[in-house]
Amino acid sequence: MNTYLSQVKAIVWKDFVTELKTRELFSSMFVFAILVMLIFIFSINLSIVDANQVGPGVLWVAILFAGTLGLNRSFTLEKENGCLQGLMLAPVDRSAIYFGKMLSNLAFLLIMEAFLLPVFMIFFNVDLVSHLTPLLAVVFMGTLGFSALGTLLSSLSSNLKTREIMLPILLYPLIVPIAIGSVRLTGQVLDGKSLADMMNWVGLILCFDIIFISASIMTIDHILEE
Amino acid sequence: MSEASQENDSPGYSLMALAGIGILAALVAIFLYVPTEKTEGVVQRIMYFHVPSAWIAFFAFFIVFLCSILYLWKKEREWDIYAHASAEIGIVFCSLVLITGPLWAKPIWGRWWVWDSRLTLTLVLWLIYVAYLMLRAQSEAGSIRAKYAAVIGIVGFLDIPLIHFSVLWWRGFHPQPKFITTEGLGAGNDPSMNVTLLIALGAFTLLYFLLMSLRVRLERMKDEIDRIKKERLYSH
Numbered sequence: 001m002n003t004y005l006s007q008v009k010a011i012v013w014k015d016f017v018t019e020l021k022t023r024e025l026f027s028s029m030f031v032f033a034i035l036v037m038l039i040f041i042f043s044i045n046l047s048i049v050d051a052n053q054v055g056p057g058v059l060w061v062a063i064l065f066a067g068t069l070g071l072n073r074s075f076t077l078e079k080e081n082g083c084l085q086g087l088m089l090a091p092v093d094r095s096a097i098y099f100g101k102m103l104s105n106l107a108f109l110l111i112m113e114a115f116l117l118p119v120f121m122i123f124f125n126v127d128l129v130s131h132l133t134p135l136l137a138v139v140f141m142g143t144l145g146f147s148a149l150g151t152l153l154s155s156l157s158s159n160l161k162t163r164e165i166m167l168p169i170l171l172y173p174l175i176v177p178i179a180i181g182s183v184r185l186t187g188q189v190l191d192g193k194s195l196a197d198m199m200n201w202v203g204l205i206l207c208f209d210i211i212f213i214s215a216s217i218m219t220i221d222h223i224l225e226e
Numbered sequence: 227m228s229e230a231s232q233e234n235d236s237p238g239y240s241l242m243a244l245a246g247i248g249i250l251a252a253l254v255a256i257f258l259y260v261p262t263e264k265t266e267g268v269v270q271r272i273m274y275f276h277v278p279s280a281w282i283a284f285f286a287f288f289i290v291f292l293c294s295i296l297y298l299w300k301k302e303r304e305w306d307i308y309a310h311a312s313a314e315i316g317i318v319f320c321s322l323v324l325i326t327g328p329l330w331a332k333p334i335w336g337r338w339w340v341w342d343s344r345l346t347l348t349l350v351l352w353l354i355y356v357a358y359l360m361l362r363a364q365s366e367a368g369s370i371r372a373k374y375a376a377v378i379g380i381v382g383f384l385d386i387p388l389i390h391f392s393v394l395w396w397r398g399f400h401p402q403p404k405f406i407t408t409e410g411l412g413a414g415n416d417p418s419m420n421v422t423l424l425i426a427l428g429a430f431t432l433l434y435f436l437l438m439s440l441r442v443r444l445e446r447m448k449d450e451i452d453r454i455k456k457e458r459l460y461s462h
Contacts, residue, residue: 152377
């Protein structure tokens, strides 16, 4: 078990070192997310609609779009110079590769969100500080589900010729529960209401997380195989 | 070879005859036998196409799921062919649901489309399996394509209950199912309507199996041609 954890840790560490060296993924994700928010702000009239109503939707669209950029990079990077081959030749379980990549995708997204949330707070003039704990819980659950399924599909689409196109086409219909659930829960939190009233949504998103992490562990052996 | 294909054809013809009789019986029942519904009028007859199409779409996607699991387990080309054929047929019937739905909704609800749970679910399903077929179209034939498609076939079907609940809690508008209720099958309807719907369901199911057998045969022929081509290529 300990060796398994250190294998996962090594893969996450490798991704972080690469990112610190190149600094291309994080900045592009963050700027892209802000651009998405900006386009939404231009297309909706904030003086008419309530920011608490449209805000969560805009936030999550920005997160999901920027996250897709990150996922696309995640395995394409490994394809270059045959890094994936090296990973697969290493004496580690395939699921360790999956967990490593999933955790680093999750970490990049969470860091990006940590920067994005203050920007969101300023642009939409909403108060996030007073309900920070439930908000962070909601953001974490949603991002976990997105990374769990996204990493599986990214490992799959990276082998296709049209990988940048196929990843969102495969991913977006499948993350409908995450998209609807997270927006609903974020709206609930921003309204200052307790999450206890919406435990069905919390349960749904947790189910999504668990189902797709398990499905990925079971199927990743068939994808990472050459 | 020709003898073998002759043998393969004979069950195909009997299935074709059965499906043909079924479809004819369904058409007679829908347009001649069943009385026009009291409140909705003649447009309600579209239900006898709409509901069976939805049933076949879900059934076909379930078959994709089963065959995908069997493929990853056994790694036999046969299961890949079945999954592929079933996904294509599922998409056809899912499209039919999405076409007949608005045609029925416009005169009854007053608009083509409402974002109710079952409409949204069908649309999302359609998108998932279109993506599945695109994935198949974009990768080269072989075991890698089969494996990727199988993964999507499994993940996509596992997602259906989650999507169902999420869109159900998001909106709810669609009439509750009238035929399968807690009071029993088809309670409260004219018996002739139940009979017609059952005939239509049966006919569509036969049609599904007929299309499956034809599509599977086509795919096997393709494999055979590829094999012969390769043989020729390497024998010279």
